[in-house]
Amino acid sequence: MKRPAALFAILASTGSPALAQAPPAAQAPLEATVVDARAAFIAGAALVNKGQWSEALTQFEGSLRLRRHGVTLFNIGSCQRAIGQYTVARKTFAAALKMTEAEGGALPESLANDARAFVAEIDGLLARVAVTLTPSEAAIAIDGRPLELASSPGAPVVRPTLIAGVQPPGRGEPPPARAFDVVLNPGAHVITLSRKGFADAVVNRTFAPASATTLDMKLDSLPATLHVASKVDGAIVVVDGADVGPTPVDILRPGGSHRVTVKKSGFVTYETSVLVQPGENLDLDAPLKPVKPTIAEKWWFWTILGTALTGAVVGTYFATRPAATRPPLVCGGLNWCSQLP
Numbered sequence: 245m246k247r248p249a250a251l252f253a254i255l256a257s258t259g260s261p262a263l264a265q266a267p268p269a270a271q272a273p274l275e276a277t278v279v280d281a282r283a284a285f286i287a288g289a290a291l292v293n294k295g296q297w298s299e300a301l302t303q304f305e306g307s308l309r310l311r312r313h314g315v316t317l318f319n320i321g322s323c324q325r326a327i328g329q330y331t332v333a334r335k336t337f338a339a340a341l342k343m344t345e346a347e348g349g350a351l352p353e354s355l356a357n358d359a360r361a362f363v364a365e366i367d368g369l370l371a372r373v374a375v376t377l378t379p380s381e382a383a384i385a386i387d388g389r390p391l392e393l394a395s396s397p398g399a400p401v402v403r404p405t406l407i408a409g410v411q412p413p414g415r416g417e418p419p420p421a422r423a424f425d426v427v428l429n430p431g432a433h434v435i436t437l438s439r440k441g442f443a444d445a446v447v448n449r450t451f452a453p454a455s456a457t458t459l460d461m462k463l464d465s466l467p468a469t470l471h472v473a474s475k476v477d478g479a480i481v482v483v484d485g486a487d488v489g490p491t492p493v494d495i496l497r498p499g500g501s502h503r504v505t506v507k508k509s510g511f512v513t514y515e516t517s518v519l520v521q522p523g524e525n526l527d528l529d530a531p532l533k534p535v536k537p538t539i540a541e542k543w544w545f546w547t548i549l550g551t552a553l554t555g556a557v558v559g560t561y562f563a564t565r566p567a568a569t570r571p572p573l574v575c576g577g578l579n580w581c582s583q584l585p
Contacts, residue, residue, distance in 0.1 A: 281310035288319065297326045314343045314350030318359060325362060330429045331409040334366045371451035373426045377419060378462040382439040385416030386428060393420065394427070408433070430455070437463055441499065441523035466523035467496040472504060474530040479508040481530075491530065499524070506530035 288303030301323035308316045321336035337359040344351040351359065377384065384391060391406035404420045408428035416438055430453040437445040442463040451457060472481045473492040481488050481495070482505040488495050491506065499522035507513040511532040520526050 277310045281307045281316075284310065285316060285319075288323075292319075292323070297323045301327070312343075314340045315352075315355065317343065318351060318355050321359070321362065325366070328429060328431070329409065330366045330369055331407050331427065334363055334370075335407075335410050337363050337366075369430060369453045370427050371430045371453065371455045371457070373428065373451065373457045373459050374423070375419075375426055376423050376458075376460045377437070378422070378460075379439065379442075380422035381418050382437045382442070382461075382463050383416035383418050384461075385414075385436045385438075386426070386433055388413050388434075388436075390414055390417040391419070391426065435459075435461070437461055439463055441466055441521050465499060468499050468520035468522060469525045470495040470497060470502065470504070470518065470520065471525065471527045472506065472530060473528070474506055474514075474532050476508055476511060476532045479506050479511070479530065479532055481506050498522070504528060504530075506532065508532060510535055 284303045284307035288300040288307065291297075291300035291303060301320060304316055304320045304323060308320065317336055317340035321333045321340060324330075324333035324336055340351055341356060341359050341363075344356055375384075386408040389409060389411045391408055392410050394405040394407050403423060403425060405425045405427060406419060408426055416436060428451065430451050432448065432450045435447040435449065437447075443466055445461060445463050447459075447461065449457075449459070470483065471492065471494050472483075476491070478490045480490055481493050483495055483497065484503055497520070499520055501517055501519050503515070503517050505513060505515045512535055514530040514532055516528070518526060518528060
């Protein structure tokens, strides 16, 4: 793999990295942090000579934490570029150039020119993906890292550009718009979409250097689960007009509003509307109450009514029966009849 020319120009010209020069004897001893930073820098340069880029990167990063310097940033970017971390390397080179502009002299002019050349080279290698995301609120992560919004000071953002591979590992984050562009390293990547109430979508894609790809990504909505129960077992459950069985019962329905009816003979029918989100589990306990009998359905009503009706019938009979008449007298053959009172 090709080594960064500027980094080795430093090593070749001095025999040691630029920041590893020992101070003149007349100068005061260096602080411990500076000494440690220089030692880490020298160790990183030695590892670069062996082609151990990842190990060298660790040493340079340790040196930078102790003492921030543009040359150290440049060497970090060179290591990242060598191991194919192009998006990170581009960001590192840009930071080294910015430090040079702000502080002056942080990078020698030759290294500054090399940094600009590396940025241009990386821009020609990166893959670009035009993404359309449904739903737009879904979170997206690539290789287990959220995306970083590319800043364009002073320029109106018509279609946002996100950069992959530069953020620390973590959960995905929603993009600023439904349609956006992603800049990422060429090679194989794992793209993950997630949102509460939806099934995660995982896409494995390989992107060629300098490729332009269109990717339409959609999350499938999860059904909501309605668990309907009642203290009165065996009550019939009806959801949106469809009989789904006796309580207790679990019903899968799309997210949204649903009409639930629970009924059983002898109990007051329970009706309600529920609003559930995709993937939500909702427990519904139907409070069935016994039906209160009407006065006509109570036993004592019919007993009293029966007694009253019986009395009325008897009274009516005696009040309306015809007067009694005497039967005709039988006087016998001699026609002798007794005068009865």
